[in-house]
Amino acid sequence: MKTFYWLVKREFWEHRGGFLWAPVITGGVFLLLNLMGIVAGEVLGNFNAHSDFIGNNMGLLNRALSDNDATRIGVGLDFVMLSTSMFTSIVLGFVVFFYFLGALYDDRRDRSLLFWKSLPLSDTATVLSKVVAGTVLAPAIAVVCGVLTGIGMLLLFAITLSFHGVSLWHLLTYAHPFRVTANLIGAIPLYALWALPSAGWLLLCSAWARSKPFLWAAVLPVAVGMVLAWFKLMSGRIFDGGWYWHDVFARALLSVFPGTWLGQRNFVEAGGGPEHTLDFLNLGNAYSVMATPSFWIGAVAGLALLAAAIWLRRWRDDT
Amino acid sequence: MNAVVSARGLSKRYKNAAALDSASFEIQPGRIVGLIGPNGAGKTTALKAILGLTDFQGELNVLGLDPRKQRGKLMEQVCFIADVAVLPRWIRVSEAVDFVANTHPRFDRKKCEAFLARTKLTPNLRVKQMSKGMIVQLHLALVMAIDARLLVLDEPTLGLDILYRKQFYQSLLEDYFDENKTIIVTTHQVEEVEHILTDLMFIRDGKIVLDADMDAVGERFTEVMVSAERAAEVRALKPMDERQVFGKSIFLFDGAARAQLEALGEVRRPSVSDLFVATMKGTYA
Numbered sequence: 001m002k003t004f005y006w007l008v009k010r011e012f013w014e015h016r017g018g019f020l021w022a023p024v025i026t027g028g029v030f031l032l033l034n035l036m037g038i039v040a041g042e043v044l045g046n047f048n049a050h051s052d053f054i055g056n057n058m059g060l061l062n063r064a065l066s067d068n069d070a071t072r073i074g075v076g077l078d079f080v081m082l083s084t085s086m087f088t089s090i091v092l093g094f095v096v097f098f099y100f101l102g103a104l105y106d107d108r109r110d111r112s113l114l115f116w117k118s119l120p121l122s123d124t125a126t127v128l129s130k131v132v133a134g135t136v137l138a139p140a141i142a143v144v145c146g147v148l149t150g151i152g153m154l155l156l157f158a159i160t161l162s163f164h165g166v167s168l169w170h171l172l173t174y175a176h177p178f179r180v181t182a183n184l185i186g187a188i189p190l191y192a193l194w195a196l197p198s199a200g201w202l203l204l205c206s207a208w209a210r211s212k213p214f215l216w217a218a219v220l221p222v223a224v225g226m227v228l229a230w231f232k233l234m235s236g237r238i239f240d241g242g243w244y245w246h247d248v249f250a251r252a253l254l255s256v257f258p259g260t261w262l263g264q265r266n267f268v269e270a271g272g273g274p275e276h277t278l279d280f281l282n283l284g285n286a287y288s289v290m291a292t293p294s295f296w297i298g299a300v301a302g303l304a305l306l307a308a309a310i311w312l313r314r315w316r317d318d319t
Numbered sequence: 320m321n322a323v324v325s326a327r328g329l330s331k332r333y334k335n336a337a338a339l340d341s342a343s344f345e346i347q348p349g350r351i352v353g354l355i356g357p358n359g360a361g362k363t364t365a366l367k368a369i370l371g372l373t374d375f376q377g378e379l380n381v382l383g384l385d386p387r388k389q390r391g392k393l394m395e396q397v398c399f400i401a402d403v404a405v406l407p408r409w410i411r412v413s414e415a416v417d418f419v420a421n422t423h424p425r426f427d428r429k430k431c432e433a434f435l436a437r438t439k440l441t442p443n444l445r446v447k448q449m450s451k452g453m454i455v456q457l458h459l460a461l462v463m464a465i466d467a468r469l470l471v472l473d474e475p476t477l478g479l480d481i482l483y484r485k486q487f488y489q490s491l492l493e494d495y496f497d498e499n500k501t502i503i504v505t506t507h508q509v510e511e512v513e514h515i516l517t518d519l520m521f522i523r524d525g526k527i528v529l530d531a532d533m534d535a536v537g538e539r540f541t542e543v544m545v546s547a548e549r550a551a552e553v554r555a556l557k558p559m560d561e562r563q564v565f566g567k568s569i570f571l572f573d574g575a576a577r578a579q580l581e582a583l584g585e586v587r588r589p590s591v592s593d594l595f596v597a598t599m600k601g602t603y604a
Contacts, residue, residue, distance in 0.1 A: 112406060114399075119422055
């Protein structure tokens with residue numbers, strides 16, 4: 001257990017840039033852009049004009065200023081808080097994708113593999129520590145950064161609104177920062193399970209490729225999809241290509257992006273309107289994906305891919 | 320005492336060539352063994368087999384364990400430095416020490432810090448900021464603080480300047496090696512390890528062609544230097560090698576009668592590098 005802790009810590013040391021600084025910088029840049037938007041809005045007296053500049057946050061702010069409906073303002077503020085996490089989530093997806101792709105490849109390429117293999121570490125523990133670093137540690141840091149940025153954003157907006165005669169504390173009671181935070185934290189275990197097939201596939205390519213793991217990871221699934229599409233074209237209905245792209249291709253490559261478990265279906269079920277956004281994003285709705293067989297098939301396939309990656313890690317050397 | 324490493328019929332084929340061709344050898348505890356061979360002779364493959372890094376045919380026993388199946392357990396007792404610069408470039412000195420201290424059960428942190436105190440390495444320094452020599456100092460400090468029974472060194476001083484090379488072997492001898500430890504070293508810089516080796520192994524085309532301790536090497540091989548006019552006489556005794564230096568001929572003999580040679584010229588013990596060159600004649604031809 002102690003060894004495992006240090007293995008995960010090692011991953012953090014090596015990937016501090018992606019795991020910690022990427023979300024921190026994203027959050028910082030996001031706050032700065034919004035501050036610039038607010039300043040511009042205050043000076044020019046029109047927030048809406050700047051909505052293109054940094055997404056629709058300024059538009060929301062404008063609506064909050066003109067709207068007196070507490071619920072709608074609250075939802076708007078919640079959405080403002082969530083929007084920061086959306087940005088850090090997208091960054092997280094890229095970070096984790098390339099982290100897995102390099103995790104078992106980079107140390108073979110620079111031969112530091114020989115140093116790690118000179119220590120009494122099992123290959124299973126090594127590979128699993130990388131899975132945990134990518135699917136638990138990285139999202140946890142991203143959530144903390146996202147929430148802190150979100151709170152910063154909330155305060156920024158609340159202070160701005162208070163200059164326009166809306167009471168600051170009053171406003172903050174409209175928002176649901178705790179609910180939003182709980183939703184984000186609660187989604188981490190779901191993310192870890194959901195990302196398993198991608199983690200498995202990317203780590204397998206990373207352990208297997210003698211060069212260019214990205215090409216193997218991306219081109220192989222595309223090629224398979226093309227062949228299936230060709231068969232479909234030739235024979236009519238042996239394979240349904242949509243199934244492949246949705247349940248195999250996307251799960252193997254894109255499941256590292258948080259929120260990809262949400263579909264149109266969930267949104268409609270949650271009510272379908274903007275005021276239901278938070279319900280749409282809430283945990284019960286997210287976890288409903290666990291009721292689908294494809295979720296668990298994906299997780300099991302992910303574990304099988306990981307087992308293959310561990311085996312390759314044991315026998316692939318630096319040549 | 321049991322052999323630290325015993326190999327019987329060790330074979331490994333790559334696609335087009337045999338890297339190890341039924342090699343058999345034993346290494347006893349408390350020895351420093353030089354595994355010497357030309358490029359591509361199978362040195363690294365043999366070491367990789369011992370370390371459980373590659374699959375092979377035949378029987379191999381390291382410290383009573385099968386390196387293929389019990390690698391995790393084996394690595395608690397075995398250390399290796401493979402080449403210079405295999406330390407990850409991003410790691411800091413303090414991180415490397417912390418990590419090994421917390422994952423290796425036989426690591427002595429105090430010892431390691433004492434070794435590091437003798438160098439210019441500082442805790443915050445990253446490997447990528449170090450020179451090759453400094454990287455080896457760090458690696459050696461980590462490895463020497465581990466109380467392992469077998470240390471494997473694969474070209475540990477490649478590309479280092481002479482100061483670092485001397486220091487490397489000196490530290491190993493003075494602060495690390497004792498009768499409970501065994502060291503296997505491969506290198507091309509034969510002259511530098513010659514005086515520290517207790518055993519010598521020559522490997523050629525995947526086969527062990529010479530396996531003897533240094534005393535036996537001294538008894539078995541003799542070198543005689545004679546003037547040009549007596550060269551024909553010596554040549555008749557079938558030397559294994561001949562070379563000319565300053566108008567004199569030097570002949571290398573395997574198992575010749577010493578007294579007979581002493582009558583012909585100046586007799587001495589051949590250097591390992593001369594012996595190596597003579598043994599490996601025609602390897603690349």
